[in-house]
Amino acid sequence: MTASDRFFPRPAxxxxxxxxxxxxxxxxxxxxxxxxxxxxxxCGVGASIAWWVAKDLLHHPQxxxxxxxxxxxxxxxxxxxxxxxxxxxIGVAIGxxxxxxxxxxxxxxxxxxxxxxIVAMSLATLMGARQLLMTQAGLQxxxxxxxxxxxxxxxxxxxxxxxxGVVALAITLVAPTAPVRRPRQRAAAVVRELSAMLRDxxxxxxxxxxxxASRTLARARASESMLTDLREASAEGLAVVRLSPIxxxxxxSVQVIASLLEPLDRAIRxxxxxxxxxxxxxxxxxxxxxxxxxxxxxxxxVTDEIAGELAERRLPEASRRGLxxxxxxxxxxxxxxxxxSEVMRxxxxxxVVDLLMLTGLPYEExxxxxxxxxxxxxxxxxxxxxxSH
Numbered sequence: 001m002t003a004s005d006r007f008f009p010r011p012a013x014x015x016x017x018x019x020x021x022x023x024x025x026x027x028x029x030x031x032x033x034x035x036x037x038x039x040x041x042x043c044g045v046g047a048s049i050a051w052w053v054a055k056d057l058l059h060h061p062q063x064x065x066x067x068x069x070x071x072x073x074x075x076x077x078x079x080x081x082x083x084x085x086x087x088x089x090i091g092v093a094i095g096x097x098x099x100x101x102x103x104x105x106x107x108x109x110x111x112x113x114x115x116x117x118i119v120a121m122s123l124a125t126l127m128g129a130r131q132l133l134m135t136q137a138g139l140q141x142x143x144x145x146x147x148x149x150x151x152x153x154x155x156x157x158x159x160x161x162x163x164x165g166v167v168a169l170a171i172t173l174v175a176p177t178a179p180v181r182r183p184r185q186r187a188a189a190v191v192r193e194l195s196a197m198l199r200d201x202x203x204x205x206x207x208x209x210x211x212x213a214s215r216t217l218a219r220a221r222a223s224e225s226m227l228t229d230l231r232e233a234s235a236e237g238l239a240v241v242r243l244s245p246i247x248x249x250x251x252x253s254v255q256v257i258a259s260l261l262e263p264l265d266r267a268i269r270x271x272x273x274x275x276x277x278x279x280x281x282x283x284x285x286x287x288x289x290x291x292x293x294x295x296x297x298x299x300x301x302v303t304d305e306i307a308g309e310l311a312e313r314r315l316p317e318a319s320r321r322g323l324x325x326x327x328x329x330x331x332x333x334x335x336x337x338x339x340x341s342e343v344m345r346x347x348x349x350x351x352v353v354d355l356l357m358l359t360g361l362p363y364e365e366x367x368x369x370x371x372x373x374x375x376x377x378x379x380x381x382x383x384x385x386x387x388s389h
Contacts, residue, residue, distance in 0.1 A: 039074070042074055042171050045171065046074050046171050048067070049171075050163055054066035054164075058160075060156050065096060066160040066161070066164040069089065069163075069165050069168070070164035070165070070167045072092070072136075073092075074168045074172070089161075089165025089168065090124075090127075091133035091134065091137040092136050092164070093165065094120055094124050094133075095137040095144065096140050096141070096157050096158040096160075098123065098137070098141045099116050099120070099140065099141040099142070099145045102145060103145055116141045116145045117142050120137040120141035121134050121137055121141075124137035183230065183234045183254060183257040185311065186233045186234075187230055188308070189226065189307075190223070190226045190227060190230055190264055191264070191303055191310060191358070193223060194267060194303050195304040195307060196300075197223075197271060198271070200212060201213065202300065204278060205278055205293055208282055208285060210282040213281075213282045213283075216278075216279075217276055220268070223268050227265060234257055238254055260358055263358055264354070264358070266354045267355060270350045270354065274343075274351070277344050277347070281340035284340075286341075288341050288344075289337045289341060292341050294329075295329060295333070295345065298326050302322040305319050306359070315359065316358065317359050319355070319359055323355055323359070324369050326348070327349065327352045327369050327370040330352070330370075331372060333373075353370055
C-alpha cells in the first residue's frame with residue numbers, strides 16, 4: 001500500500017468502511033438507549049402522574065409546572081439522585097412561589113423580571129442553597145413572571161411545582177437506578193485500573209520504556225476522578241437504601257462498598273508514588289532486578305482477581321493468600337538493589353496492606369500479614385507514604 005492509498009482510500013474501500021462505521025454507531029446508540037431505558041421510562045411516568053395529581057385530584061386547569069418539575073427533577077438527578085431531586089424540587093418551589101407573589105401584587109414587566117430573579121436567587125442562597133438549587137429558583141421565577149396566571153389561580157403553580165417534585169422524589173425512592181450495583185461496578189473499575197497500571201509499570205521497567213512509564217504516571221494522577229465517581233455512587237447508594245423502603249435490605253451491602261473508599265484512596269496514592277519512581281528509573285536507565293518486577297506482576301494479577309470478585313458482588317477473601325505470598329516475598333528480597341527499587345518495594349508493601357483491607361480485614365490485621373523485611377524494617381505504614389507530587 002502506498003502513502004497515497006493510506007491517506008486517500010480507493011472508492012471501492014470507502015463503502016465497506018462506511019458500512020462498518022455505521023453498524024458500529026447503530027450498536028453504540030442502541031446500547032445507550034438500552035442503558036437509559038429505565039431512566040426514560042421514569043421521566044415519562046413521572047410526568048404523567050404529576051399531571052394527573054395536579055389536574056384530576058387538585059383540579060388545577062393547566063398544571064404546567066407539575067410535569068415539568070417532575071421531568072426536570074428526574075432528568076437532572078442521574079448521578080446524586082436523592083440530593084439533586086431535593087435541590088431541584090426546592091429550587092423550583094422557591095422560584096415559582098416568589099414569581100407568583102410578584103405577579104399577584106406587582107404584575108409582569110421588565111423590572112419585575114429582573115427583581116424577581118434577584119429576590120428568588122438571593123432567598124435560595126440565604127437558605128444555604130447549592131448552585132443547582134439557586135439556578136432553578138431564579139429560572140422558575142422568571143418563567144412564572146412571564147406566564148400570566150389566570151384569575152383565581154395565584155399560587156396554584158407553586159403547588160403544581162411541589163406536586164411534580166414530590167412525584168419525582170417518590171419515583172426515585174421506589175424505583176431507584178441500581179443503587180447497589182453501581183457502587184460495586186465503580187469499585188471494581190477502580191481496582192481493575194490499579195491492576196492495569198501495575199502491569200504497565202512492570203512492562204515499562206522490564207523494557208526500559210520511559211514513554212510508557214510517563215503515560216502510566218499520567219493515568220495514575222488522573223485516577224482521582226474515578227475515585228470521585230465511586231464516592232458519589234456510594235453516597236447515592238447509601239441515601240437511596242436508607243430512604244427507600246424496598247431497598248432497605250441492601251444497606252449492609254452498600255455500606256461494605258463505602259468502607260472500601262479509604263483503603264482504595266490509600267492504594268491509589270501509594271501507586272502514584274510507585275509509578276513516579278518507576279518513571280524516574282526508566283529515565284535514568286536504572287536497572288531493576290527481576291525479583292522486584294515479579295512483585296509488581298504478581299500484585300497486578302491479585303489486584304485483577306479482587307476486581308473480578310467485587311464485580312460479582314463477592315468479598316474477595318480468597319485473594320488474601322496471594323497478597324500474603326507477595327508480602328512474604330517482599331520481606332526476603334535483597335534490599336541492596338538501589339534507591340528506585342527500594343522505594344517501589346516500600347510502596348508495594350503498603351499497597352498489600354491497602355488491598356488486604358479490600359478483602360474485609362481491618363487495618364491492624366492487614367498489617368500483620370506483612371512481615372518485617374531484611375534489615376529489621378517493619379511493615380510499611382500507608383499513613384507515612386512518600387509524596388506523589
